[in-house]
Amino acid sequence: MDFKSIIQKKRDGFALTKEEIEFFAFSAANETVPDYQLSALLMAIFFNSLNEEETLWLTDAMARSGDMADLTGIDGIKGDKHSTGGVGDKTTLVVAPVVAACGVKMAKMSGRGLGHTGGTVDKLESIPGFRTSLETDEFIDIVNSCGLCVAGQSGRLCPADKKLYALRDVTATVDNMPLIASSIMSKKLAGGADCIVLDVKCGSGAFMKNQESAKALAEKMVEIGRGAGKKIAALITDMDTPLGKNIGNSLEVAEAVETLRGNGPDDLTEICLLLAAKILQLAGAGDFEECKALAKSKIADGSALKKLAEMVKLQGGDENYILNTELFPKAKFFRNVVAEESGYIAAMNTEGIGSVCVALGAGRQKEEDAIDPSAGIVIEKKTGDYVEKGDVIAILYCSDEALFDAAEKQYRKAVTFSSSKPNGIPLLLDVVE
Ligand code: URA
Numbered sequence: 001m002d003f004k005s006i007i008q009k010k011r012d013g014f015a016l017t018k019e020e021i022e023f024f025a026f027s028a029a030n031e032t033v034p035d036y037q038l039s040a041l042l043m044a045i046f047f048n049s050l051n052e053e054e055t056l057w058l059t060d061a062m063a064r065s066g067d068m069a070d071l072t073g074i075d076g077i078k079g080d081k082h083s084t085g086g087v088g089d090k091t092t093l094v095v096a097p098v099v100a101a102c103g104v105k106m107a108k109m110s111g112r113g114l115g116h117t118g119g120t121v122d123k124l125e126s127i128p129g130f131r132t133s134l135e136t137d138e139f140i141d142i143v144n145s146c147g148l149c150v151a152g153q154s155g156r157l158c159p160a161d162k163k164l165y166a167l168r169d170v171t172a173t174v175d176n177m178p179l180i181a182s183s184i185m186s187k188k189l190a191g192g193a194d195c196i197v198l199d200v201k202c203g204s205g206a207f208m209k210n211q212e213s214a215k216a217l218a219e220k221m222v223e224i225g226r227g228a229g230k231k232i233a234a235l236i237t238d239m240d241t242p243l244g245k246n247i248g249n250s251l252e253v254a255e256a257v258e259t260l261r262g263n264g265p266d267d268l269t270e271i272c273l274l275l276a277a278k279i280l281q282l283a284g285a286g287d288f289e290e291c292k293a294l295a296k297s298k299i300a301d302g303s304a305l306k307k308l309a310e311m312v313k314l315q316g317g318d319e320n321y322i323l324n325t326e327l328f329p330k331a332k333f334f335r336n337v338v339a340e341e342s343g344y345i346a347a348m349n350t351e352g353i354g355s356v357c358v359a360l361g362a363g364r365q366k367e368e369d370a371i372d373p374s375a376g377i378v379i380e381k382k383t384g385d386y387v388e389k390g391d392v393i394a395i396l397y398c399s400d401e402a403l404f405d406a407a408e409k410q411y412r413k414a415v416t417f418s419s420s421k422p423n424g425i426p427l428l429l430d431v432v433e
Helices: 003-011 018-030 035-048 052-063 091-101 120-124 136-146 159-170 177-191 211-227 249-260 266-282 288-300 303-314 350-362 401-414
Strands: 078-083 105-109 148-151 195-202 231-238 333-338 343-348 376-379 392-398 415-418 428-432
Touching (some): 003 018, 003 035, 018 035, 018 052, 018 159, 035 177, 052 159, 052 177, 078 091, 078 177, 091 105, 091 120, 091 148, 091 288, 105 136, 120 249, 136 148, 136 303, 148 303, 159 177, 177 211, 195 211, 195 266, 211 428, 231 266, 249 266, 249 303, 249 376, 266 288, 266 428, 288 303, 333 401, 350 401, 392 401
Parallel strands (some): 078 105, 078 195, 105 148
Antiparallel strands (some): 231 428, 333 392, 343 415
């Protein structure tokens, strides 16, 4: 099959055949076509999209592009979650150990940063020694031994998505609904869990900017999951404001640990409890309120934090960094962003804030870029907070002082002030089951 003619066909707005979609996915997995042709097809898909059939074929082909994890070696029901991507979204680091502490195994495959959003794999790799590239047998052994494992895409699981995800990250082809749905659901199908909860983010920091498109994405993914025999639900949650206070890899691990200690920010704690409760409910642990209370009790008694430390150790990481997050090296430089006026913070362009974080070194601008694990932002004032002129609204961290001027300017641009208090947005916007 000729790859150039597939690009041309999609460029001209035609639907691709099943064979052409499979050729695309397998060529990406096996790296048998160059990145520039894969990127060109991604851009053609970005502009002309994929219909329902093409989306299902792409999901299926990407899921089959490597091994399909056989988790029958793990006793009991296996849970999984996936976020469509946000800023400051460290929920996996809290939800997975909470659910495992409640007795439901979490077998989770996560991604790296994508566009302006962070990725769990990059966050976990800020822990010295932590390995996210695991063979399926080791993944299963770790879930069996401590109840949870969070792995990246090994060379063998969903290699097509691994390749396309990295290219989308640096070619501005992320925010396309069929590409997001097939990327997430191919991993969820190949990952082999029984119960899946999707956290579909909505708002200025999400790929889906409004509730209508977030709901359409949630419905599409739930339908794909149900068609594959999974117990699946999607929560549509707010991403108009960064989640929690910390953005950046080791900063986010530290905030997740605080949340597991019971001292996390209210918004992060609440979303984590909702997600954990939904997984537990799908796994048959009780009704939603019972499951939420159970999840809360595992934070209160310290058992969820213990689970995270156990997992880190089994994946080769130094668990002392979980027990004492002060061990994480601090960024070499910091800059306070100080309010130039008094008033309420009326809105935050959360995608803009995510992009500041990437520019500080916490994400990639090119595929081969290295991540600076200590770079990031601590947000001191968020939407709805009253600020006096001179108050610190955020602290920027990075290893290259020369980056601060542009980053500060961009951060200021992302924050809007008003003399009146804005209306709050609920954290949970909708549920699709
Ligand atoms: N998360 C994924 O795994 N893929 C996407 O495309 C977006 C978020």
